[in-house]
Amino acid sequence: MRDVYVAGIGITTFTRLEFALSEIASYASMMALKDAGITEVDQVYVANMGAPRVNHQTALASAVVDSLSLTPAGAAAIENGPASGGSAIKAGFQAVASGMDDVVLVVGVERMREVNGLEATDFVATLTHPIAEYIYGVTLPAHAAMFTRLYMDKYGVTERHLAMVGVKNQNAALNNEWAHLQQEISLEGILDSPEAMTNNPYVAEPLRFFDACPVSDGGAAIILVSEEKAKELGRPLIKISGVGQATDTHAVHEREEPTDLLAVRKAAADAFEMAGLTPDDVDVAELHDAFTILEIVESEEVGFFPKGEGHIALEKGETALGGKIPINVGGGLKGRGHPVGATGVAQAWEIVTQLRGDGGERQVEGANVGFTCNFGGFGNNVVCLTFEKEA
Amino acid sequence: MSVDLEKILRPIPAEMAPYEPKYMLLASGEAAVVRAVDRDEIPDLLKHVEPLLHVERDYYDVVASRVYAELLSHYQYRFQDQYVLAVQVDGELAAIVNGRQVTPTLGLSLHTLALRRGLRVGAHAFAAKMEYHFDVLGHDEVLIVAESPIGFRRWMIEYKLEKRFEIPHELGGVPSWALTRELFDAARSSLVVGRRPVPPEILEKAMEAILPPSDPPTPALDPLSATRSKYDPTATALMVERWAMEGGMQDA
Numbered sequence: 001m002r003d004v005y006v007a008g009i010g011i012t013t014f015t016r017l018e019f020a021l022s023e024i025a026s027y028a029s030m031m032a033l034k035d036a037g038i039t040e041v042d043q044v045y046v047a048n049m050g051a052p053r054v055n056h057q058t059a060l061a062s063a064v065v066d067s068l069s070l071t072p073a074g075a076a077a078i079e080n081g082p083a084s085g086g087s088a089i090k091a092g093f094q095a096v097a098s099g100m101d102d103v104v105l106v107v108g109v110e111r112m113r114e115v116n117g118l119e120a121t122d123f124v125a126t127l128t129h130p131i132a133e134y135i136y137g138v139t140l141p142a143h144a145a146m147f148t149r150l151y152m153d154k155y156g157v158t159e160r161h162l163a164m165v166g167v168k169n170q171n172a173a174l175n176n177e178w179a180h181l182q183q184e185i186s187l188e189g190i191l192d193s194p195e196a197m198t199n200n201p202y203v204a205e206p207l208r209f210f211d212a213c214p215v216s217d218g219g220a221a222i223i224l225v226s227e228e229k230a231k232e233l234g235r236p237l238i239k240i241s242g243v244g245q246a247t248d249t250h251a252v253h254e255r256e257e258p259t260d261l262l263a264v265r266k267a268a269a270d271a272f273e274m275a276g277l278t279p280d281d282v283d284v285a286e287l288h289d290a291f292t293i294l295e296i297v298e299s300e301e302v303g304f305f306p307k308g309e310g311h312i313a314l315e316k317g318e319t320a321l322g323g324k325i326p327i328n329v330g331g332g333l334k335g336r337g338h339p340v341g342a343t344g345v346a347q348a349w350e351i352v353t354q355l356r357g358d359g360g361e362r363q364v365e366g367a368n369v370g371f372t373c374n375f376g377g378f379g380n381n382v383v384c385l386t387f388e389k390e391a
Numbered sequence: 392m393s394v395d396l397e398k399i400l401r402p403i404p405a406e407m408a409p410y411e412p413k414y415m416l417l418a419s420g421e422a423a424v425v426r427a428v429d430r431d432e433i434p435d436l437l438k439h440v441e442p443l444l445h446v447e448r449d450y451y452d453v454v455a456s457r458v459y460a461e462l463l464s465h466y467q468y469r470f471q472d473q474y475v476l477a478v479q480v481d482g483e484l485a486a487i488v489n490g491r492q493v494t495p496t497l498g499l500s501l502h503t504l505a506l507r508r509g510l511r512v513g514a515h516a517f518a519a520k521m522e523y524h525f526d527v528l529g530h531d532e533v534l535i536v537a538e539s540p541i542g543f544r545r546w547m548i549e550y551k552l553e554k555r556f557e558i559p560h561e562l563g564g565v566p567s568w569a570l571t572r573e574l575f576d577a578a579r580s581s582l583v584v585g586r587r588p589v590p591p592e593i594l595e596k597a598m599e600a601i602l603p604p605s606d607p608p609t610p611a612l613d614p615l616s617a618t619r620s621k622y623d624p625t626a627t628a629l630m631v632e633r634w635a636m637e638g639g640m641q642d643a
Contacts, residue, residue, distance in 0.1 A: 116540065182606075183509035186420030193416040195584040199511055200418060210418065 008036025083376025085344020086383025173335025180337030216337030244270030
């Protein structure tokens with residue numbers, strides 16, 4: 001198997017974008033192509049979850065490859081729920097690692113704000129079990145709320161811990177010009193003041209408004225190349241050293257212990273094993289904080305902290321910029337936004353930015369090893385990646 | 392015989408009790424003051440409303456142009472019984488709300504214009520003006536419409552407004568919705584916040600001057616402008632960009 005490198009990255013602002021889906025994808029891709037200094041690719045993978053349902057568009061990869069004038073490159077769309085981005089990177093990795101392709105463009109894109117918030121929530125809820133969950137009105141906020149309640153009871157996580165994640169990540173987004181949310185928030189304003197319950201009402205108790213990521217449009221792209229091509233291009237050598245993917249039961253209630261995210265645990269372990277790394281080697285991480293509770297739990301399941309102690313590490317500031325393992329320094333899904341199909345690629349974009357030392361105000365000093373966790377469904381399909389900077 | 396035309400054109404105002412300022416903490420932790428705006432402060436508002444006429448996003452252009460006309464006509468004595476409240480954060484203008492009294496028992500909501508986004512400033516401002524209608528002016532009902540989907544969500548859904556579709560609203564003659572005293576009382580605990588009196592130093596800052604908003608709404612972001620021309624639905628510009636890249640990266 002050949003080594004695989006990230007030679008180029010690109011992203012759009014995550015916000016509401018009133019452009020065709022393929023154009024959003026094309027913009028991020030153009031930035032990545034330009035960053036890599038190339039105009040030809042062998043293969044394009046487009047990560048997207050909602051085009052047929054939300055945007056009334058199918059065969060998205062054909063549209064994107066033509067918009068970019070990259071024909072006759074191969075092109076395919078990958079739909080794997082919110083883990084579409086990570087899954088597309090995995091496909092691109094396999095294409096290059098196998099020797100089938102030398103240059104692969106992976107672009108994630110979503111345009112969710114074409115519909116209203118209720119429709120967007122319903123669209124995302126279609127990833128739940130159709131008979132056991134969806135028909136009973138289960139949405140992702142509802143799933144996350146039930147999960148959070150169990151976690152609170154079992155491990156002592158409180159609403160304050162959740163709010164701390166929200167404040168950390170939303171305020172981190174202020175240092176990310178591409179991030180959706182650009183408003184500072186405080187614990188006093190969303191938790192402690194007499195106005196807090198109105199400023200930050202319950203969405204699905206115990207989760208409140210600022211515990212959830214925003215609904216966003218946006219695109220992100222990376223260029224994957226072989227080692228030979230990477231050296232030819234002369235860009236910083238950022239290697240994808242580990243890839244792990246795992247699944248869990250579709251219906252959450254079928255899990256023996258619902259507070260264990262076994263797919264996260266296995267995907268992370270597989271990625272670390274493949275890379276020959278341990279969680280302690282990671283300098284900067286992107287975790288899938290679609291809801292604040294998920295950052296806490298994933299930080300445990302991937303091995304950064306013992307099970308049940310993620311919130312304690314949070315209290316100590318260990319997950320903040322300057323801490324032991326900075327998590328979501330670009331805002332995460334909470335602050336950067338969550339265009340579902342683009343998120344996994346955006347996580348990679350952030351990590352490559354960090355490993356290149358281009359993070360500006362949010363740069364993690366001395367970052368050499370990065371990690372991403374792209375969480376699909378409610379933990380039923382997870383992709384984890386490790387990235388390493390080479391001299 | 393001379394006629395004082397101004398006396399004919401200028402409406403005779405009804406007595407309207409004053410609105411006592413209040414303040415609340417926003418999600419950011421900043422203190423926001425809601426206070427009544429005097430007529431002589433209207434020009435200070437107008438200069439901050441005018442740029443929003445050109446913001447084609449979330450109906451800012453429609454709302455701002457109507458607010459501008461309402462404020463200007465209020466300033467020039469061409470509006471019957473209008474009141475204006477402003478929300479200020481550290482002196483900066485964060486929102487404007489206005490409305491008017493139709494009869495001693497009926498109020499009419501005109502507009503809610505948020506100049507700062509993402510912190511529920513507009514929602515707090517709307518709640519304040521409803522408080523003014525019911526608690527100060529003693530109205531039994533307020534007629535309301537929304538120009539934007541955001542407004543519809545905030546007013547019609549969150550306050551569970553009743554339909555008064557038989558009454559054309561003064562804003563464009565569209566069907567009215569109504570907030571009744573009963574509905575408002577039901578919403579108080581969850582939607583209406585604020586503390587009185589306002590600490591003197593906070594109120595003084597607000598009264599000192601209406602400062603321009605530091606982060607006002609701007610025209611829709613066009614992150615694709617580098618590769619997309621406005622009338623280029625087939626993305627020819629993308630191809631042109633690519634050709635430029637092929638000719639030399641420095642030109643791209």
